[in-house]
Amino acid sequence: MTQLLSFIKKEFKHVFRDKKTLLMLFGLPTIQILLFGFALTNEIKNTRVTVLDYAQDNISKELISKIDNSKYFDIISNVNTEQELESEFRKGNAKIAVVFPAGLEGELKHNKKATVQLIADASDPNSATTISNYFNNIIHEYNGLNISKSPLPMQILAEPKMLYNPELKGAPNFVPGVIALVLMLVCTMMSSVSIVKEKELGTMEILLVSPFNPIFIIISKLMPYMIISIFNLIIILIMSVTLLDLEIKGSIMLLIFASTLFILTSLAIGLLISATAKTQQSAMMISLTGMLLPTMLLTGFMFPIENMPLPLKLLSNIVPSRWFFIIIKNVMLKGLGFSSIWKQLLILLGMCTFLLRVSIKKFKIRLQ
Amino acid sequence: METVIYTKKLTKRFGNFIAANELSFEVSKGEIFGFLGANGAGKTTAMRMLCGLLMPSSGEANVAGFDVYTETEKIKQNIGYMSQKFSLYEDLTVAENIRFYAGIYGLSFAEIKMKTDELLTKLDMRSEAKKLVSQLPLGWKQKLAFSVSLVHDPKIVFLDEPTGGVDPVTRRQFWDLIYYAAGKGVTVFVTTHYMDEAEYCDRVSIMVDGVISALDSPGNLKKQMNAPDMEDVFYQLARKAKRSE
Numbered sequence: 001m002t003q004l005l006s007f008i009k010k011e012f013k014h015v016f017r018d019k020k021t022l023l024m025l026f027g028l029p030t031i032q033i034l035l036f037g038f039a040l041t042n043e044i045k046n047t048r049v050t051v052l053d054y055a056q057d058n059i060s061k062e063l064i065s066k067i068d069n070s071k072y073f074d075i076i077s078n079v080n081t082e083q084e085l086e087s088e089f090r091k092g093n094a095k096i097a098v099v100f101p102a103g104l105e106g107e108l109k110h111n112k113k114a115t116v117q118l119i120a121d122a123s124d125p126n127s128a129t130t131i132s133n134y135f136n137n138i139i140h141e142y143n144g145l146n147i148s149k150s151p152l153p154m155q156i157l158a159e160p161k162m163l164y165n166p167e168l169k170g171a172p173n174f175v176p177g178v179i180a181l182v183l184m185l186v187c188t189m190m191s192s193v194s195i196v197k198e199k200e201l202g203t204m205e206i207l208l209v210s211p212f213n214p215i216f217i218i219i220s221k222l223m224p225y226m227i228i229s230i231f232n233l234i235i236i237l238i239m240s241v242t243l244l245d246l247e248i249k250g251s252i253m254l255l256i257f258a259s260t261l262f263i264l265t266s267l268a269i270g271l272l273i274s275a276t277a278k279t280q281q282s283a284m285m286i287s288l289t290g291m292l293l294p295t296m297l298l299t300g301f302m303f304p305i306e307n308m309p310l311p312l313k314l315l316s317n318i319v320p321s322r323w324f325f326i327i328i329k330n331v332m333l334k335g336l337g338f339s340s341i342w343k344q345l346l347i348l349l350g351m352c353t354f355l356l357r358v359s360i361k362k363f364k365i366r367l368q
Numbered sequence: 369m370e371t372v373i374y375t376k377k378l379t380k381r382f383g384n385f386i387a388a389n390e391l392s393f394e395v396s397k398g399e400i401f402g403f404l405g406a407n408g409a410g411k412t413t414a415m416r417m418l419c420g421l422l423m424p425s426s427g428e429a430n431v432a433g434f435d436v437y438t439e440t441e442k443i444k445q446n447i448g449y450m451s452q453k454f455s456l457y458e459d460l461t462v463a464e465n466i467r468f469y470a471g472i473y474g475l476s477f478a479e480i481k482m483k484t485d486e487l488l489t490k491l492d493m494r495s496e497a498k499k500l501v502s503q504l505p506l507g508w509k510q511k512l513a514f515s516v517s518l519v520h521d522p523k524i525v526f527l528d529e530p531t532g533g534v535d536p537v538t539r540r541q542f543w544d545l546i547y548y549a550a551g552k553g554v555t556v557f558v559t560t561h562y563m564d565e566a567e568y569c570d571r572v573s574i575m576v577d578g579v580i581s582a583l584d585s586p587g588n589l590k591k592q593m594n595a596p597d598m599e600d601v602f603y604q605l606a607r608k609a610k611r612s613e
Contacts, residue, residue, distance in 0.1 A: 002480075006471020010460065017459045202453025206517075209419050209449040209526075211441060212472040 003212055007220035014194065015224045025190070029182040029232050033239045036174040044127050044134075048076045050094035052085050055104035063116070066142060067098065072134045089121060096120040096131055175240045176328035177301025180321040182236065183229050183259065184266050184295050189287040190225045191270030196283040199274075214363060222267045229263045230256065249335030255328065258341065261348050262324040268355035269320075275362035295321045323347050369396040372524055372555045373418065378427035380413050387413040389578040390427065395557060395571075397523075400550050402569030403559040406606045410578040411559045412452075415526055418557070419449055432523045445473075448517035452529035456513050458502035462493055465501055466516055473520035487515050507538030514545055518554065525549065527558040531565065543568050563599040574602060576609050 016022060049067060053060050068075045076093060079085050088094040099117040101107075108114040118135055122128040198204040207217060233256065240246040248255070270287065277283035296302055298316040305316050316322050323344040330336040338345075373395035380388040388410040395401045405411045416422040418431050420440030429436040432446035456465045466487055470480040488494045491511060501509060510530060517525055527546075531539045543565065550556050558569070566572050566586060573583040582589055582605055586598055595601045 002476060003472050003474050006468050006480075009471075010457070010464070010468045013460060013464065014457070201457075202451050202455050203457065205421065205451045205453070206449060206455045206469075207472070208421055209444060209447065210469075210472050211444040211474065 004216050004220060007212070007216060008223050011194070011220050011224045015228070021190070025186060025228055026232070026235070028186065029178070029236050030239070032178045032182055033175070033236055033243070036178050044130050045072055046074050047072055047095045047131050047134075048093060049073045050077045050079055050085060050088045050097040051075055052079050052082070052097060052099045054102040055100040057103075057105040059105045059108060059114075060100040063098075063100070063139075063142060066138055067135075070134070070138055072131070085119070089119075094121070096128075096135070098135075174301060175236070175244065175246055176325055176332060177299060179233065179236050179259070179328055180262070180299055180301070180325050181292075181295050182232060183263055183324075184291055184321050185287070186229055186232060187225055187263055187266030188270040188273065188291050189284060190228075191222055191267045192273035192277060192283040192287055193280050194225075195221055195271065195274035196277050196280050200279055215360065218271065218360060218363060222264075222271070225267060225270075226260075226263055229266075230260065233259050246332075248332050250331035250337065254338060254341075255331050258324065258327045258331065258345060258348075261345065261352060262320060262327075265320045265348055265352040265355060268352060268359050271359035272355060272362065275359060294319050298322060299325045301325055318351075320348060320351050371395070372397050372432055373401075373557065374428075374430040375418075376428040378414070378417060378429045379425050380410075380417055380422065381425045386578050388417070391580055393573055393580065393583055395524075395555060397555055398550055398553045400546060400556045400558065400568065400570045402566050402572035403557060403575070404566055404572055404602060405559075405575030406609055409575040409606075409609070411575055412528060414575070415528055415557070415559060419447060419526055420444055445520075446523045448520070448522040448525035450513050450517040450525070450527050450530050452532055454506075454509060454513065456501045456509060456516065459500060461498050461500055462504070462512060463488065463497040465512070466519060469516045470519045475520060483519055487519065491515055507534050507541070510534055510538070511542060511545060514542065518549060522554065524555040524557060527556065529559055529561060531560065531562065539565070563597065563602055566598040566602070572598070574605050576605055581605050581608075 015025075051064055051067075053064065064075065067073045077088060079088060085094075085097055085099075088097070097119040099119065101115065101117070104114055104116070116139065118132055120128040120132055195204075198207065208214070237248060237252075237255075241248065269291070273283055273286050273290070277286055294315075298305070298312065298319045299321045300316070305313060305322070308316070327341045327344045327348075330340045334340075371394050373393075375394075376392050377390040378388065378392070379386065379390055391414055403411050403415065413422065417424045417436060418429060420431075420436060420443050424436060431443045434440075434442040434446070436443065457468070460468065463484055466484045467480050470483050475483065484497075488497050491508075493508070493512070496504065496508075501512070504512070514525075514527070514530060517527075531542055534542065539562070546556055546558070546568075558565075560566065569586065571583065571585050572589065573580050574589075575581070582593075582601070584592070586601075589595075589601045590597065593601050593604055595604065
C-alpha cells in the first residue's frame with residue numbers, strides 16, 4: 001500500500017509541476033467550449049433584412065415589428081421597388097428580403113390564406129436554410145396568436161417542430177461533442193505520453209527491476225488523469241450551464257458514471273499507444289492523428305453519421321466517442337434515464353474491458 | 369566465500385543473433401566485479417538477464433540464491449539497479465526521489481524517513497534536499513542515483529556504465545561510494561568503458577562478441593598478457609572482435 005501511495009503521489013507531482021501540460025489540461029476544454037459554443041455555431045444571429053412592403057397594412061406592420069424584435073433579424077432597410085431590392089442583394093447589404101404583396105390583409109380575410117415572400121441569399125445554402133427556418137417560426141408564431149383571437153383558423157400549415165432544441169441553438173449539439181472530444185484527447189494523449197516518458201528517460205527500467213507490481217504502475221499512471229478528467233467534465237458542465245445557457249435535464253450522477261466509463265476506455269487506448277510508441281513525440285502524434293480526427297469526424301456531432309457512406313458508417317461503430325456522444329445527448333439534453341442508454345453503456349463497457357486487457361497484456365514486464 | 373551470482377552457459381539469442389553466448393562465472397559476496405566489453409559485446413544483455421528484465425534463452429543463472437527463470441520477483445527484492453541512462457526524476461526534488469524509490473521497494477513510512485535522513489547526511493546534500501534534481505550538477509546526480517539504488521539495502525547492486533560523461537574527480541568520488549558499499553558487504557556488478565576504473569575492480573571479465581574472453585583480477589590479467597595496464601589488456605582482446613554495434 002505504501003508502494004502504491006508513493007507512486008500515485010509522484011504522478012500527481014509530475015502533473016502539477018508541468019505547468020505547460022497543466023495549462024493544456026485545463027485550457028483545452030475552456031477554449032473548446034468557447035470556440036464551439038460561440039464561434040463555431042450553426043446559429044445565425046442578426047441577419048440583415050430588407051423589407052419591400054407593397055401592402056402597408058396592419059398585418060404587414062405587425063409582422064415587420066415582430067421580425068425586427070427577433071434576435072435573429074435586424075431590419076436594415078426598406079425599399080420600394082424590386083430593382084432597389086435586387087441592388088441591395090448585389091451590394092451584399094441584405095442577406096434576406098421579405099416582400100409583402102399588396103392587399104395582404106384583404107386577401108387573408110377573404111381567402112383565409114395569404115402568402116408572404118421570403119427571398120434569401122442562398123450562395124451560402126446552409127445559412128439560407130437556417131434563416132428561412134427562423135423566419136417560418138416567426139410567421140407560425142404570428143398565426144398562432146391570431147388563431148387564439150378568432151374562432152376560425154385563418155390558415156393551416158405543416159408546422160416543423162424542433163424537438164429538444166426549439167430555437168435551433170448551436171450549443172446543445174456541440175457541448176456533448178466537446179465533452180467527448182476533450183475527454184478522449186486528454187486521456188489518450190496524457191496517459192500515453194506519461195508512460196512513454198518513463199521509457200524514454202530510462203526510469204521504466206528501474207521500475208521494472210524493482211519489485212513494484214507493473215499493474216500498480218498502470219493504476220498509478222492512470223489515476224491522476226482520471227481525476228483530472230472528471231474535474232474537467234465538471235468544468236465543462238458548469239461552463240455549458242452558465243455561459244451557454246444549457247440546462248442539464250437528466251441525472252448528473254448518471255452522466256458522471258457514463259463519463260467515468262468513457263474516461264477509462266480512453267485511458268486504455270492511451271495505454272495501448274504507449275506500448276507501441278518509443279518516444280513522447282510519436283505517442284503524441286499517434287494520439288492526435290489517431291484520435292482527434294476519428295473523434296471529430298465519426299462521432300456524429302459535426303457530420304451526421306446517417307449520411308455517411310457504408311464503410312464510414314461501419315467504421316464509426318468502433319469509435320468509443322460515438323456511443324458516448326449518444327449517451328450524453330440522451331441524458332443531458334433529453335433528460336432520459338438509464339433505460340435509454342444501457343445499450344451504449346454496454347458497448348462502452350465491452351470496449352473498455354477489451355482494451356484494458358489487451359493493453360495490460362502488452363505492457364511488458366520484461367523489456368523485450 | 370559465499371557466492372551471490374552464479375551463471376553456467378547462460379545464453380541469450382535474438383533470432384539468429386547470439387547476444388550473450390554461454391557465459392559462465394561466479395561472483396562472491398562483497399566483491400567488485402567489473403564487466404567490460406566494447407559496445408555491442410553483450411554486456412547490457414547479460415546484466416539484464418541477471419536483473420530479471422530479460423528471459424535467458426538457455427543456461428543456468430542464480431542471483432542472490434534465486435533462479436532467474438522462476439524467482440525473478442525474489443531477485444528484484446534483493447538487487448539494486450542503476451542504468452546508463454540517468455534514472456532519477458528531474459521534476460522531483462532530491463528528497464522526493466529518495467522517498468519515491470524507498471516507497472516502491474515497500475519500505476514503511478518510518479523507514480523511508482530514516483533512510484532519507486541517512487542518505488542526505490551521507491551525501492552531504494542536506495541543503496539540497498528541497499532542490500529539484502534538474503538543478504544538480506551531473507556528478508551529484510550520479511552519486512544520488514547510486515545511493516538511491518541502495519536505499520532498500522540490496523545484496524547486489526548492478527551498475528550499468530554509471531560514470532558515463534562524468535569528470536575524473538567526480539568519478540573518483542563515485543568509486544569511493546562503491547568501495548564504501550562493498551566494504552559493507554554489498555556485491556557490486558559494474559560495467560564500464562573506462563579502463564582506469566577497471567583497475568579499481570577486484571576481478572574483471574572482458575566480453576568480446578558475446579563471449580567472455582578473459583576473467584581474472586586486473587593484476588593477473590596484466591601479467592598473463594604482458595601488458596603495462598588494463599587499457600592494453602582490453603585492446604589486445606577487443607581488437608579481435610568481428611562484430612560492431
